[in-house]
Amino acid sequence: DAMVIQNPRYQVTQFGKPVTLSCSQTLNHNVMYWYQQKSSQAPKLLFHYYDKDFNNEADTPDNFQSRRPNTSFCFLDIRSPGLGDAAMYLCATSIPVAGPVYFGPGTRLLVL
Amino acid sequence: AQSVTQLGSHVSVSEGALVLLRCNYSSSVPPYLFWYVQYPNQGLQLLLKYTTGATLVKGINGFEAEFKKSETSFHLTKPSAHMSDAAEYFCAVSLGNTGGFKTIFGAGTRLFVKA
Numbered sequence: 001d002a003m004v005i006q007n008p009r010y011q012v013t014q015f016g017k018p019v020t021l022s023c024s025q026t027l028n029h030n031v032m033y034w035y036q037q038k039s040s041q042a043p044k045l046l047f048h049y050y051d052k053d054f055n056n057e058a059d060t061p062d063n064f065q066s067r068r069p070n071t072s073f074c075f076l077d078i079r080s081p082g083l084g085d086a087a088m089y090l091c092a093t094s095i096p097v098a099g100p101v102y103f104g105p106g107t108r109l110l111v112l
Numbered sequence: 113a114q115s116v117t118q119l120g121s122h123v124s125v126s127e128g129a130l131v132l133l134r135c136n137y138s139s140s141v142p143p144y145l146f147w148y149v150q151y152p153n154q155g156l157q158l159l160l161k162y163t164t165g166a167t168l169v170k171g172i173n174g175f176e177a178e179f180k181k182s183e184t185s186f187h188l189t190k191p192s193a194h195m196s197d198a199a200e201y202f203c204a205v206s207l208g209n210t211g212g213f214k215t216i217f218g219a220g221t222r223l224f225v226k227a
Contacts, residue, residue: 040200
């Protein structure tokens with residue numbers, strides 16, 4: 001089945017220690033997104049790619065970076081995680097214009 | 113700017129009762145609207161979508177939503193709630209190519225189903 005895959009499902013890191021979250025898709029969608037979701041809140045868009053074009057949200061901290069080496073893969077790098085970065089991180093894909101967003105299962109990040 | 117507003121952060125219904133979750137959108141152009149469901153510790157799953165055409169949209173698990181342009185609403189309904197419907201529901205709008213293909217989510221409504 002075509003899908004969005006996120007690894008790992010749970011990630012524990014230490015305060016200030018860089019961490020990378022991974023996402024892959026078999027849907028061949030142009031657009032890939034990273035959302036941050038904290039408890040009982042809506043997903044908050046961090047950035048998205050349309051093919052190789054990177055679009056950063058104005059309020060996304062510089063601590064968060066992303067890479068998309070090819071259509072299938074996208075990475076979220078948190079350079080120096082703080083306690084406030086503990087959250088669920090959702091990767092998603094879509095086709096342009098009217099396409100719905102297809103989500104992966106998420107990676108829950110815990111910062112100690 | 114396009115956005116969605118979900119009325120009510122929590123809704124509680126009895127099993128077998130009607131489910132109504134409210135969503136209003138603001139858009140200067142015809143919107144692309146979606147409802148998603150999220151179960152604990154999982155990603156969001158698409159319930160249904162409205163892009164063009166028929167204003168009454170049927171989705172999975174017996175849910176449906178009606179696009180009402182005059183009311184700028186896209187409320188989600190289900191005739192008879194089941195215990196398994198208890199989850200968080202998000203209304204969303206796609207900004208399309210004029211908005212960089214971003215999808216913006218409402219704050220969410222948590223549905224509780226009582227036995």
